[in-house]
Amino acid sequence: xxxxxxxxxxxxxxxxxxxxxxxxxVEKREGILGGSASYACAASSFFVKTGMVGIVGTDxxxxxxKLYQSFGIDTAGLQVKEGQTFRWSGVxxxxxxxxxTLSTELNVFASFNPELPDAYRKAPYLFLANIxxxxxxxxxxxxxxxxxxxxxxMDLWINVALDNLRKVIGKVTMLTLNEHEARHLTGAHSLxxxxxxxxxxxxxxxxxxxxxxxxxxxSKNSISLMPAFPLEKVEDPTxxxxxxxxxxxxxxxRSGGTSEEAIRKAMTYGSVVASFGVEKFSLDRLRRLTPRxxxxxxTIFRKLGRIL
Amino acid sequence: xxxxxxxxxxxxxxxxxxxxxxxxxVEKREGILGGSASYACAASSFFVKTGMVGIVGTDxxxxxxKLYQSFGIDTAGLQVKEGQTFRWSGVxxxxxxxxxTLSTELNVFASFNPELPDAYRKAPYLFLANIxxxxxxxxxxxxxxxxxxxxxxMDLWINVALDNLRKVIGKVTMLTLNEHEARHLTGAHSLxxxxxxxxxxxxxxxxxxxxxxxxxxxSKNSISLMPAFPLEKVEDPTxxxxxxxxxxxxxxxRSGGTSEEAIRKAMTYGSVVASFGVEKFSLDRLRRLTPRxxxxxxTIFRKLGRIL
Numbered sequence: 001x002x003x004x005x006x007x008x009x010x011x012x013x014x015x016x017x018x019x020x021x022x023x024x025x026v027e028k029r030e031g032i033l034g035g036s037a038s039y040a041c042a043a044s045s046f047f048v049k050t051g052m053v054g055i056v057g058t059d060x061x062x063x064x065x066k067l068y069q070s071f072g073i074d075t076a077g078l079q080v081k082e083g084q085t086f087r088w089s090g091v092x093x094x095x096x097x098x099x100x101t102l103s104t105e106l107n108v109f110a111s112f113n114p115e116l117p118d119a120y121r122k123a124p125y126l127f128l129a130n131i132x133x134x135x136x137x138x139x140x141x142x143x144x145x146x147x148x149x150x151x152x153x154m155d156l157w158i159n160v161a162l163d164n165l166r167k168v169i170g171k172v173t174m175l176t177l178n179e180h181e182a183r184h185l186t187g188a189h190s191l192x193x194x195x196x197x198x199x200x201x202x203x204x205x206x207x208x209x210x211x212x213x214x215x216x217x218x219s220k221n222s223i224s225l226m227p228a229f230p231l232e233k234v235e236d237p238t239x240x241x242x243x244x245x246x247x248x249x250x251x252x253x254r255s256g257g258t259s260e261e262a263i264r265k266a267m268t269y270g271s272v273v274a275s276f277g278v279e280k281f282s283l284d285r286l287r288r289l290t291p292r293x294x295x296x297x298x299t300i301f302r303k304l305g306r307i308l
Numbered sequence: 309x310x311x312x313x314x315x316x317x318x319x320x321x322x323x324x325x326x327x328x329x330x331x332x333x334v335e336k337r338e339g340i341l342g343g344s345a346s347y348a349c350a351a352s353s354f355f356v357k358t359g360m361v362g363i364v365g366t367d368x369x370x371x372x373x374k375l376y377q378s379f380g381i382d383t384a385g386l387q388v389k390e391g392q393t394f395r396w397s398g399v400x401x402x403x404x405x406x407x408x409t410l411s412t413e414l415n416v417f418a419s420f421n422p423e424l425p426d427a428y429r430k431a432p433y434l435f436l437a438n439i440x441x442x443x444x445x446x447x448x449x450x451x452x453x454x455x456x457x458x459x460x461x462m463d464l465w466i467n468v469a470l471d472n473l474r475k476v477i478g479k480v481t482m483l484t485l486n487e488h489e490a491r492h493l494t495g496a497h498s499l500x501x502x503x504x505x506x507x508x509x510x511x512x513x514x515x516x517x518x519x520x521x522x523x524x525x526x527s528k529n530s531i532s533l534m535p536a537f538p539l540e541k542v543e544d545p546t547x548x549x550x551x552x553x554x555x556x557x558x559x560x561x562r563s564g565g566t567s568e569e570a571i572r573k574a575m576t577y578g579s580v581v582a583s584f585g586v587e588k589f590s591l592d593r594l595r596r597l598t599p600r601x602x603x604x605x606x607t608i609f610r611k612l613g614r615i616l
Contacts, residue, residue, distance in 0.1 A: 095497050189403050192540040213521035216538060225535040225613045230524060232500040264616040305533045305615040308572040 009051035009074055010253040012120045013040045013246060014139050015129030015152075016109060017054040017078065021089035022238055022281065024096065029236075032282040033064045034088065036129035036152070039239035040246030042286045043273045044127070045071040046294060047250030051120045053077035053139065055112045057085040067283060076117040083108040096237055097211075116142045125253040128172070129242060130154045133164035140171055148173045148258045150249050151203070152241070158185050170202035173258070176245055178209045191216060192223070205263060209241050217267060219260060226267050229275035229301050236281040240274050243286070247273030272297045317359035317382055318561040320428045321348045321554060322447050323437030323460075324417060325362040325386065329397035330546055330589065332404065337544075340590040341372045342396065344437035344460070347547035348554030350594045351581045352435070353379040354602060355558030359428045361385035361447065365393040365416045375591060384425040391416040404545055405519075424450045433561040436480070437550055438462045441472035448479055456481045456566045458557050459511070460549070466493050478510035481566070484553055486517045499524060500531070513571060517549050525575060527568060534575050537583035537609050544589040548582045551594070555581030580605045 015037030021030045037054040044050040051074040058080060068075050086109035089102045114135055124147040128136040136151065143149075151172040157165045158181065165185075169175055175198060179191060188194040191208050195218035198206045206218045212234075214227040248270030255262045272294055279285045323345030329338045345362040352358040359382040366388060376383050394417035397410040422443055432455040436444040444459065459480040465473045466489065473493075477483055483506060487499060496502040499516050503526035506514045514526045520542075522535040556578030563570045580602055587593045 095491075183403075190540050190542070192538050196540075210521065213518065214535065223538050223612050225538065226615065227522065227533040227535050230500050230531050230533065232498050232504075234498070261616060264614075268615055302615045304531050305613070306572075307534065307576055307610045307613040308569060 007049065007074075008119050009123045010048035011044045011125045011127065011249050012051045012053060012077070012116065012123040012143070013037055013044060013127040013129060013249070014053035014077075014114050014136070015040060015127075015131060015242070016086055017052075017056050017060075018086040018088050018109075019060075020087070020238065020282070021102075022236055023091040024236060025092065025094055026235070027281075029281045033067065034238060034282060035086065036239070036242040038068075038283065039242035039277065040127055040129050040249075041068070041073045042071050042283050043243045043246030043270070043277065044250030044253075045073050046247065046273060046289070046291060047254040047269070048125075049074060050250060051077050051117070051123065053114050053116060053120065055079045055081055055086075055108050057081060057083040057108045060085045067287065070287065074119075077114075077120055079112075079115075081108045081111070090238070092237070096234060099238075114139050124148070125249050126150070127245060127249045128152065128168070129245065133157055133161050133168045136168045137164060137171070140168065148249075148252060150174045150176060150245060152176050152245055153181065155181055155184060166201055169198070172203050174205035174207060174263070175203045176207040176209060176241075178211070178241065182206075182208050192218075207267070209244065211237070211240065214271065215244070215267065217263065222260060224260075224264050224267075226264075226271060227305050229271060229297065230304070231275060231279065234278045237278050238281075240278050243277040244270040244274035246270075268298055268301065269294065272301055315357065315382075316427055317431045318356035319352045319358045319433045319435065319557050320361060320385070320424065320431040320451070321345055321352060321358060321435040321437060321557070322361035322385075322422050322444070323348060323435075323439060323550070324394055325360075325364050325368075326394040326396050326417075327368075328395070328546065328590070329410075330544055331399040332544060333400065333402055334543070335589075337589045341375065342546060342590060343394065344547070344550040346376075346591065347550035347585065348435055348437050348557075349376070349381045350379050350591050351551045351554030351578070351585065352558030352561075353381050354555065354581060354597070354599060355562040355577070356433075357382060358558060359385050359425070359431065361422050361424060361428065363387045363389055363394075363416050363420045365389060365391040368393045375595065378595065382427075385422075385428055387420075387423075389416045389419070398546070400545070404542060407546075422447050432456070433557050434458070435553060435557045436460065436476070437553065441465050441469045441476045444476045445472060445479075448476065456557075456560060458482045458484060458553060460484050460553055461489065463489055463492060474509055477506070480511050482513040482515060482571070483509075483511045484515040484517060484549075486519070486549065490514075490516050500526075515575070517552065519545070519548065522579065523552070523575065525571065530568060532568075532572050532575075534572075534579060535613050537579060537605065538612070539583060539587065542586045545586050546589075548586050551585040552578040552582040554578070576606055576609065577602065580609055
């Protein structure tokens with residue numbers, strides 16, 4: 001990893017790194033690599049040099065660290081701390097639409113204090129994946145004038161850290177969250193109304209994720225509809241939103257832009273990478289994914305989705 | 309109406325005509341015009357001459373009959389029978405996603421035996437909206453070589469008339485049904501798998517409707533994604549699927565084609581007309597809708613939905 005540590009990163013992503021046990025109607029997989037930072041960094045790494053900020057315990061398998069390296073992920077910002085790695089287990093119901101958390105062990109993640117290596121601080125594109133708004137604010141304080149900051153969150157923070165959540169939403173370029181969270185946070189049922197209300201908190205863009213139904217991008221004066229790539233088999237939807245967001249920020253960084261057109265193009269790539277990711281558990285599909293496969297599916301996707 | 313009776317229809321639609329009482333979280337409306345044939349014929353009438361096949365009782369308000377005429381709907385196939393018109397009442401839950409039927413009174417609809425006036429029998433485009441598969445088959449027997457037959461159905465017929473349902477599916481060009489029905493009918497969770505299984509029953513196209521998430525068109529060798537036009541306010545989603553299907557068949561008939569491209573273009577118009585329809589109860593929005601508004605929203609829709 002030494003060779004990576006001094007080169008600047010195009011994208012920096014802070015989030016969770018975990019060891020997951022996941023049960024679907026078809027299969028149960030134990031001790032697999034998970035966490036928002038894992039999915040998002042892997043997805044972003046297809047497009048640009050990506051630095052990871054996270055924390056793992058001393059039990060974190062060397063094989064997982066090697067897997068990050070095989071993606072070319074810069075792990076200079078991944079802290080290794082005495083103790084156990086964050087663990088999560090969950091089960092998907094019959095139709096994969098709903099998942100139930102069976103257990104969450106925060107372990108070293110409970111004392112996570114994200115510190116950015118120097119090489120990360122000038123990164124032009126930043127993705128604050130789902131961690132507490134307080135930590136997201138702390139990361140924002142350490143970066144110097146990023147061109148574009150993407151923020152994700154989750155229901156938990158709406159319930160227990162609403163003030164800080166609103167504060168960090170006010171400081172980012174784009175907020176991404178799922179439709180349930182958008183409704184929860186605003187009290188509005190219509191996603192158009194919810195997005196308008198979220199835009200008032202400060203971000204220039206709000207992207208509402210709808211899982212297998214795609215996503216919608218809102219700005220003050222525009223709406224863009226993005227379907228999801230249709231899949232016959234979904235082995236494990238865990239991390240789909242993180243993969244979408246990671247692919248998005250990586251593709252946006254590769255374009256070098258921040259315009260609405262650049263954002264829409266980057267969302268296409270986020271959707272495409274996420275559609276591959278859910279075909280297998282953990283990073284099993286992404287580790288075998290090639291740039292050519294991404295381009296090929298993006299071309300098909302644009303064709304399937306043309307409104308005539 | 310006399311002037312309409314001898315001119316041939318471009319589209320014929322058979323379905324229910326009802327008097328509805330609908331309660332949403334915001335408002336309750338009693339005794340309003342409903343039924344699949346009402347919504348579908350109104351939507352189709354924006355594009356071509358449309359004939360309605362249905363049944364009402366002698367209590368059917370003259371104002372509703374006049375409303376059909378104001379759309380230019382040919383009502384030569386609408387039987388008026390001694391007795392009460394079909395009545396339905398339902399309530400939408402908090403988020404408009406689920407509706408509960410409070411009561412259904414079949415009345416004259418229980419003895420419905422659809423007979424097509426001569427002027428209807430050569431109609432090139434036919435929409436068999438949601439009635440029993442047995443009656444749908446009976447209507448099919450009366451038409452001479454239609455170019456395109458669209459079929460809708462509902463859960464009830466999957467439960468009580470599966471054999472006839474499969475039989476009629478095998479005789480039509482395109483089947484449309486919602487995602488729940490597609491899963492119910494095939495036992496597959498993936499919509500791609502469900503559609504493949506439905507295509508094997510005979511139709512050239514299967515269109516799975518996903519409500520506010522749009523629809524997907526499947527053929528043996530292709531998939532087309534159609535988002536829904538994003539709306540801030542939905543007053544009443546009743547009849548959205550019928551309005552979509554009616555707008556679709558009308559626009560397809562106007563094009564004169566049956567190619568996949570013609571079908572995709574027609575789906576755009578179906579989506580647009582349906583997006584207007586749900587803005588108000590019953591036909592309240594459609595009765596004021598203009599062709600210019602349809603074109604204008606279709607243009608916006610194509611722009612919002614471009615995958616870059």
